[in-house]
Amino acid sequence: MRKFIKPNYFLGLLLGLLPTQLLAQFTLSGQVRTRTELRDGLGSPLSETQDVALFTSQRTRLNVGYTGYRTKFFVAVQDVRVWGQDASTNNRTTNASLNGLMLHEAWAEIGLLDTALTKTGRDLSLKIGRQELLYDDSRLLGNLDWLQQARRHDAAVLKYGNKGFTAHFGAAYNQNRESTSGQIYNGAPTGYPAGTNGIGTMYKSLQYLYLGKKLKQGTASFLVVKDDFNRYSLDSNGTQIWKKGTWSRVTLGPYISTKIGKDLSLTASAYLQTGKARDGQSLNASTVSVSTAYRLNQTFSIGPGVDYLSGNAPGDTRSHRFDPLYGTPHKFWGQMDYFYVANGFGMGGLVNYYLKSSFTLTKKISGTTDYHLFQSPNEIRIGDKPVNSKSFGSEFDLILNYKMLPTVGMQLGYAHYFTTPTLAAVKGVPSAREGANWAYLMINITPQFLSK
Numbered sequence: 001m002r003k004f005i006k007p008n009y010f011l012g013l014l015l016g017l018l019p020t021q022l023l024a025q026f027t028l029s030g031q032v033r034t035r036t037e038l039r040d041g042l043g044s045p046l047s048e049t050q051d052v053a054l055f056t057s058q059r060t061r062l063n064v065g066y067t068g069y070r071t072k073f074f075v076a077v078q079d080v081r082v083w084g085q086d087a088s089t090n091n092r093t094t095n096a097s098l099n100g101l102m103l104h105e106a107w108a109e110i111g112l113l114d115t116a117l118t119k120t121g122r123d124l125s126l127k128i129g130r131q132e133l134l135y136d137d138s139r140l141l142g143n144l145d146w147l148q149q150a151r152r153h154d155a156a157v158l159k160y161g162n163k164g165f166t167a168h169f170g171a172a173y174n175q176n177r178e179s180t181s182g183q184i185y186n187g188a189p190t191g192y193p194a195g196t197n198g199i200g201t202m203y204k205s206l207q208y209l210y211l212g213k214k215l216k217q218g219t220a221s222f223l224v225v226k227d228d229f230n231r232y233s234l235d236s237n238g239t240q241i242w243k244k245g246t247w248s249r250v251t252l253g254p255y256i257s258t259k260i261g262k263d264l265s266l267t268a269s270a271y272l273q274t275g276k277a278r279d280g281q282s283l284n285a286s287t288v289s290v291s292t293a294y295r296l297n298q299t300f301s302i303g304p305g306v307d308y309l310s311g312n313a314p315g316d317t318r319s320h321r322f323d324p325l326y327g328t329p330h331k332f333w334g335q336m337d338y339f340y341v342a343n344g345f346g347m348g349g350l351v352n353y354y355l356k357s358s359f360t361l362t363k364k365i366s367g368t369t370d371y372h373l374f375q376s377p378n379e380i381r382i383g384d385k386p387v388n389s390k391s392f393g394s395e396f397d398l399i400l401n402y403k404m405l406p407t408v409g410m411q412l413g414y415a416h417y418f419t420t421p422t423l424a425a426v427k428g429v430p431s432a433r434e435g436a437n438w439a440y441l442m443i444n445i446t447p448q449f450l451s452k
Helices: 007-017 421-427
Strands: 026-040 053-068 071-082 101-111 122-131 153-162 165-173 205-215 218-234 240-260 264-276 282-297 300-309 350-360 365-375 391-405 408-418 435-445 448-450
Touching (some): 282 350, 391 421
Antiparallel strands (some): 026 053, 026 435, 026 448, 071 101, 101 122, 122 153, 153 165, 165 205, 218 240, 240 264, 264 282, 282 300, 300 350, 350 365, 365 391, 408 435
């Protein structure tokens, strides 16, 4: 009787041949994350003639890391697609435009200080390559992990740290391809757009400075982001003609997250945006956010909050429309992604009043509930006609998390949006339904094949 040696025996034998010191420097992990969604008005109300959508998307990642003497290396290859988009007998992507295989991250980090100095708490390093930028609550710079393809930047980041103080300076410079002359950048490359309410235009260059300090019960920071967009003009047909030079936008402001007493936590931020918008308009915009959470007991906390994002009023000649840059809008303005994501809602800005709670049922089951009340801070006009109400409606979100295993988690979500005629008008949906729903089941499997 023929005996077969299982493949994992070969892997074990191969790993056993590697020196223990070398083996401890490698990490190898993966991720399979499926999300089955029922969309009945996600992002925008459906009209009476539209049907609900039902599909399953999947993210598959393979992560490889290495840590050596004053060096780190990391690569994350991912594939994102919808079940059934390719014929089951094909050995290639059926539609090239839907090919979701890509390099999500590929970076190296070099330690610039001798280990004798790093042992004292100081650190100075340079991180270069494709990488995620994630700071504070990810309001302005985040990895947008909810999105199956997530977000990354091709950048270089100089990092300094010393006993609770952090200073990062990052820079990126984008071009469409290798060239022999010229520096014009088409900021609308093929693929998913990278902006938020600046959707459709990628920056030509980016520079940022982040200063952070650990507090006794929290953190405080200050962020400055400058992003530059290639200039353009419009021909007689309205087509963009790229020109030399850039329009530069600067966003800056403080952030704090701290505890007040034993059970009350406070998070607040305020940012000013100035310079030129991505389309060249003079810009003077701002945003303010305050949120609280009070822990009633070991298993339940609740707290209110408010977000204000400035926008344009009728007759404005200067743009006051705040752009939340490259953050994670899904985290802040409702699970149904009605604001600052893919679908526009006019230029009047947003006020978001909300009440959030989190709870723990068992060691393996937890959840959150949110209620949002949305409105415009400015008068709304459709064409030349003013709209009587500023209300964009309200949203209720419920999320349940189940930790089946250390490497396997499930998340079940449901959201209902209470729409208004004003919302349908700014979304441009005629004969819109009065309500919208969204439900999903997400299964996240994150095996650790090899760890330090």
